Amino acid sequence: MNCEVCQLKELEVEHFEIREVLRCILHTIVFHRALGLVRPKDVDLELFEITYVQCGDVELEKKIDEKIDHFISWVEKHPNKKSQICLSFYEVKSKQPSWFTNKTERLYWEQWYINLNVTQHPKHHSSKSHHTKLVVDPGESATEERSSRRAMVEASLREVLFQIIKFVNEKKDHVPPISEGVIYFPYEITIPSSSDSAFGMDMIKRMLHSGHPTMLS
């Protein structure tokens, strides 16, 4: 079984938009991979005129929110950096235990790369003396600029969601069969860690677990 990889279009978001954008994308992907009996839950984004769908699993929601929190913490420590979040679906295969490997093996059959470019919020750049000015009187042009920027982000997010839908529709054969009683496939969310080297180590670990090189396209 090959591992299908989908590189989603890069999104340029501001710090306060990260949570909503990531929730939307991650839940949309997971909903498409929650092939067990679900009662979908519609969620309206507050910042954008987009409604996304959750599969309604509370535990799943908590885990995703935790990962998003970790990612936001990482972004705060590494401002103005392009980042990538990887959502992987795998199958657990039992394996002969050995010195270097565990009993179980993860076979990744699908990976989604969410590319974000978190731009710094304008008021973080400004000094304290300008902070009040920016907050108190942004001006009409700033409001219009913010509105147009928000519209652009919304359009980009919508494009990403359609990209997910198209990918799910075009590639179905690699999806494993549905197990009885399982709502969604085992998944893993990988966020950049504190150092780039550690991020690279995560990639190597994944390669060891999967048993084949990760295809990055």
Added chain:
Amino acid sequence: MTSTHTNSHTEAAKMEQVITEFFYKSLLIILESRSSYVSSRNYSGEQTVSSPSSSSSSSSSVRPRDKWFNLALRECPSALENLDLCRRSNFEPVVVDVILEQKPLDWGPASFSPTSDLVRNLSSKNKNSYFWNSDQQDESGSEMKCEKIIERWFVQHESRKGRDCNSGNRRSSCNNLSALYKKLILMLRSLYVTVRLLPAYNIFRDLNSSGLICSFKLVPRVSSFVEPLTRKEEVDMQRFWFTPVDTSCGRLCLSVLYHSSISDMSSESSTPMSPQFIPDYVGSPLADPLRRFPSLPVSHGSPSSLPFSRRHSWSYDHYKASPPLVSFSPSPTHSESNALVSNPSSLGLPPMSLPPHPPETSLAHKRNTNFDEYCPSPNFSASPSPSPSPSLPIYIPRTHLSKALLRSESAPVNIAAPKLANTPALSGKQNLPPCPPLKITRAGTSRTDNIRVPAETDATIEKIFSFGKEDCWKYSGVKAFSNSSPRISCSRSSSRSLQDDFDYSEFPCPFDVEDGEMMDPGSRKSQDAAVGALVRLLKNSPPLRQNVSLNFSEASRPEILSNSIPKQSQILEAVTVEYAAAPNIASFRLVASKTTTDALEELRGYKVMKNLLLSEGGKAYTSNVASAAEHSSTSKGT
């Protein structure tokens, strides 16, 4: 052989059932997100458990049909109605048209809705007005229903010809069935997400979430055979294909044609349209009791002492050219207009004409501004300019008023047809709030500045009233704000003359002008008549002092005043005192029955009389003094 045949027959039956249920499920997903009823959207919010299958307590709430494709959705009546369509063995295509229907506009007085009027006019001015198919007409011929297909969904099974669908062994069939089922699950998941990303969903969500009156509604229509869309209709639509899923004897196809330009209407239709009443608007009886006509010598008092002054509507502190004797009874229509003005979003701005998000805020802001411009209100009329005059619509001094009236009566009829043509049904309407119709007709005008310009000078006032009947209309709208009658505010037809607007005798207004009272300010009553009027007035008033009353009776004739010098001086003083005191009493009696205009006239009369008497008394005194001086000099000389 028999078992193989039975197995294949079973497999075929299962396949058929899967396909049928796929049709139904896809129909359900589409209809429950496009029909205005309780949908899964609300249904999912009620869930308290993580998933239907994880908890035993919730398993009972999962209906058998919900388990198909592992997607538990709420029942949809319209989907159930079309279940037969899905159950056809030949798998005819199912087409779902999602129609955006504009509710018919009723021009009757009882059911007039200013919002629908707005919709009509603004949608007609919309550059995308061709969007609507308004070829449908009611049997009565008076209503026009506009509808537009904004989405067209196709669900169909394309049979594969020239191949036996039941061929293959049992195992491969079973694998095929499970693989097919998995793929259909994926397809339906995608469908569920897609219907919520398309523009029509925003309209559906807004229509469902707001329980207020909207002029649009979404109507899904399910059928097997539909007329193909015209090229004009299709050119603006985009198509989205779901990857077909192969079945044993064909493939299941799912696609949608959708309008991407209707995203504007989502925000428009979400605007609440119900009117809201502001009970404590500035100048309302609740906030400010009706103020009575103040005492005549108001020059003694300051305008700020008036208890019912409306700070926002005029700044009569500064307007010294005219006395601040304006009786203002706030009108309910004004309150309605205030309510509409202060919350324009509640007016239900038409869904069609609002642009998308980035200019939407600016346009909404502009729309609010237009409302404020158009419907002068206390809030609006608080002009930042240091002009000495109050806002034009609220306070107009009578001198200027008379000039304006004369001028407007003589001005030629200059009605801009497109402006007033939008409101043909407004003529004669009696129960309309003033603001929205004003807005409609002003939408096409370029005279928005006129209302905003405060009446700083007479020239400004003259300019405003020099536009002919349209300004009559404006003026009547102005009048509405100072009257308590909605009838006046509705009499905004171009066919009405200015004079007609002032024939409402039951609605006293400071700006009322009666023909009888139309007089040249320069004319004066004769001195005798003035004195006589004063005397009559004083006679009617209760005597304050015995000596004064006696003196008055003696001074009933001007001849007596002129002949009796010592007495004249005393009488003059008494009269002066009484003049100061009596009007206080007399005025209270008069206020109840007279209007501000009458009061102004009387005041003017009193002033004339006073001046006359003073001049007479001064002459008499002078002559007395002179004669006394002569007498004394003569006596000294002797």
